[in-house]
Amino acid sequence: MIIDHPLLGPRDSSEFTYLGDASLIDRPDPAGEDASSDFYDYAYLRDNPAGWHKELWFHEAGDRSWLVVTRNTVTHEISKVELASDVARAQGRSK
Amino acid sequence: MRYSGFRVIKEALTGHKGWKPVWRDPEPASHYDIVIVGGGGHGLATAHYLAKEFGQARVAVIEKGWIGGGNVGRNTTIIRSNYLLDGNEPFYEFSLKLWEGLEQDLNYNAMVSQRGILNLIHSDGQRDAFIRRGNAMILNGADADLMTTEAIKKKYPFLNTSDARFPIQGGLAQHRGGTVRHDAVAWGYARSADSHGVDIIQNCEVTGFRIENGVCKGVETSRGFIGAGKVGCAVAGSSGRLLSLANMRLPIESHVLQAFVTEGLKPVLPGVITFGAGHFYCSQSDKGGLVFGGNLDGYNSYAQRGNLPVVEDVCEGAMAILPMLGRARILRMWGGVMDMSMDGSPIIDRTHIDGLYFNGGWCYGGFKATPASGFAFAHLLARDTLHPTATAYRLDRFRKGYLIDEKGVGNQPNLH
Ligand SMILES: Cc1cc2nc3c(=O)[nH]c(=O)nc-3n(C[C@H](O)[C@H](O)[C@H](O)COP(=O)(O)OP(=O)(O)OC[C@H]3O[C@@H](n4cnc5c(N)ncnc54)[C@H](O)[C@@H]3O)c2cc1C
Numbered sequence: 001m002i003i004d005h006p007l008l009g010p011r012d013s014s015e016f017t018y019l020g021d022a023s024l025i026d027r028p029d030p031a032g033e034d035a036s037s038d039f040y041d042y043a044y045l046r047d048n049p050a051g052w053h054k055e056l057w058f059h060e061a062g063d064r065s066w067l068v069v070t071r072n073t074v075t076h077e078i079s080k081v082e083l084a085s086d087v088a089r090a091q092g093r094s095k
Numbered sequence: 096m097r098y099s100g101f102r103v104i105k106e107a108l109t110g111h112k113g114w115k116p117v118w119r120d121p122e123p124a125s126h127y128d129i130v131i132v133g134g135g136g137h138g139l140a141t142a143h144y145l146a147k148e149f150g151q152a153r154v155a156v157i158e159k160g161w162i163g164g165g166n167v168g169r170n171t172t173i174i175r176s177n178y179l180l181d182g183n184e185p186f187y188e189f190s191l192k193l194w195e196g197l198e199q200d201l202n203y204n205a206m207v208s209q210r211g212i213l214n215l216i217h218s219d220g221q222r223d224a225f226i227r228r229g230n231a232m233i234l235n236g237a238d239a240d241l242m243t244t245e246a247i248k249k250k251y252p253f254l255n256t257s258d259a260r261f262p263i264q265g266g267l268a269q270h271r272g273g274t275v276r277h278d279a280v281a282w283g284y285a286r287s288a289d290s291h292g293v294d295i296i297q298n299c300e301v302t303g304f305r306i307e308n309g310v311c312k313g314v315e316t317s318r319g320f321i322g323a324g325k326v327g328c329a330v331a332g333s334s335g336r337l338l339s340l341a342n343m344r345l346p347i348e349s350h351v352l353q354a355f356v357t358e359g360l361k362p363v364l365p366g367v368i369t370f371g372a373g374h375f376y377c378s379q380s381d382k383g384g385l386v387f388g389g390n391l392d393g394y395n396s397y398a399q400r401g402n403l404p405v406v407e408d409v410c411e412g413a414m415a416i417l418p419m420l421g422r423a424r425i426l427r428m429w430g431g432v433m434d435m436s437m438d439g440s441p442i443i444d445r446t447h448i449d450g451l452y453f454n455g456g457w458c459y460g461g462f463k464a465t466p467a468s469g470f471a472f473a474h475l476l477a478r479d480t481l482h483p484t485a486t487a488y489r490l491d492r493f494r495k496g497y498l499i500d501e502k503g504v505g506n507q508p509n510l511h
Contacts, residue, residue: 001402012404013394013402013404014404017393018393018394018509019507020348020395020507020508020509021348021395037494040493040494041344043437043493043506044346044437044493044494044506045344045345045346046335046344046345046346046347046348047335047339047344048335048336048339048344048345048347048348048349048395049335049336050335050336050349050397053395055394055395071394073349073395073396073397073398074397074398075398076396076398076402
């Protein structure tokens with residue numbers, strides 16, 4: 001697979017390590033009322049879709065940026081690659 | 096029809112005209128006591144034990160394609176019981192014991208071959224860890240043997256023991272481990288289940304569950320509704336997809352694992368060998384091909400094929416310890432979809448929906464578990480209590496903190 005890095009252009013996927021579902025960006029509020037159940041959901045449960053999947057890849061052997069890659073888990077086709085920091089900010093996070 | 100040496104001779108003398116289809120091809124009935132979704136090794140084994148050990152006759156196995164087309168026909172056929180943790184080892188040892196009597200139980204030649212498995216050691220730390228594992232195995236009634244480099248050299252003279260970076264410093268062997276003809280496991284269980292009255296319904300995809308007031312009443316399928324007292328799901332890599340039809344999210348990610356086989360060679364490799372410094376393992380099939388594999392590709396996938404970086408990584412592992420493999424040509428490579436759980440251990444449990452039961456999270460190691468998984472799942476479905484060797488495989492263990500993490504890598508499925 002080739003990941004089209006937003007800053008560096010097309011890079012081989014072997015330069016990256018994979019973390020998992022991009023929902024891992026949305027860490028629950030540890031002070032929230034349902035924190036223990038929210039963290040269980042966050043840490044262990046996954047949608048695991050067959051089809052389009054937003055996921056976190058780390059450019060370990062490159063510029064060490066975190067990316068959100070939109071990839072089809074049935075065909076391995078990649079439709080979109082964004083910097084995770086941009087995605088997080090667009091969701092209202094400070095960084 | 097019972098199989099025997101006498102039968103083979105008789106058929107040989109009469110032009111092989113007496114062989115019959117091995118299982119029926121029935122139309123689905125409108126209702127069963129128990130419906131198993133998934134005609135892989137685990138689903139078929141469950142049906143066999145339900146009928147034979149637990150006296151359940153009104154059972155159906157529903158398979159979307161043909162039986163044996165999933166991981167049971169795609170794996171590298173290794174069986175072993177060399178686990179460390181209490182939640183796992185008694186279960187896998189129970190499974191190995193069932194393998195030892197399987198062919199008599201099924202009256203079917205599954206080519207169970209206890210040729211032994213050897214896990215190589217490459218550092219002092221690894222030796223300590225493997226000694227601990229070997230002791231845990233022995234405490235649970237399994238066999239384990241710490242082999243010296245000299246003994247290994249004698250038995251496997253072709254291994255590169257003096258690799259500059261990862262010299263072989265010994266190994267942990269389980270001589271009762273080995274390989275089994277994987278397709279024959281699916282066929283043998285199917286034949287036996289069928290002969291005990293189980294309906295095996297192929298080309299029938301489950302497309303939904305009928306759930307009324309929190310009770311599962313049956314399954315919607317591509318061939319209509321099939322009612323059931325209880326529904327047991329055993330669909331391995333498709334677990335997330337199937338259970339999402341019951342609005343459940345699972346502690347599972349689906350990942351692709353690749354395997355490779357070379358051209359047929361004369362017997363060169365007497366057992367199963369695993370590299371301890373990278374991830375590579377190899378055995379020789381009875382047809383002569385060297386069957387080998389390594390790590391997961393490492394990203395969520397439902398494609399039954401992987402990518403090239405893993406091919407390179409596996410072949411590097413091969414060249415580090417088994418350089419003779421470099422002289423053989425690879426004939427085929429393929430991938431299967433693994434139900435990777437969040438702690439690397441399986442789940443055999445009820446769900447929060449009455450009448451709906453789940454068996455999954457087998458990761459890349461569910462072939463060896465087939466007999467015990469079928470037995471324990473049948474036990475749960477028939478008696479509504481957990482089998483004594485499978486009490487740790489609860490679905491809620493992640494919520495409660497009772498993880499069974501053999502590798503100690505946490506909730507990251509691609510590292511297990
Ligand atoms: C390359 C590779 C190597 C492996 N090597 C080993 C090994 O050496 N040792 C070991 O112990 N394990 C190994 N494994 C793991 C092992 O193969 C699996 O854990 C095990 O086979 C899974 O259980 P199963 O046989 O029931 O799965 P499967 O055979 O995959 O059965 C699941 C069935 O469910 C069906 N299904 C799915 N969705 C539906 C639906 N909606 N309706 C009806 N049917 C459905 C599928 O078609 C499939 O036939 C390996 C796996 C792979 C891919």
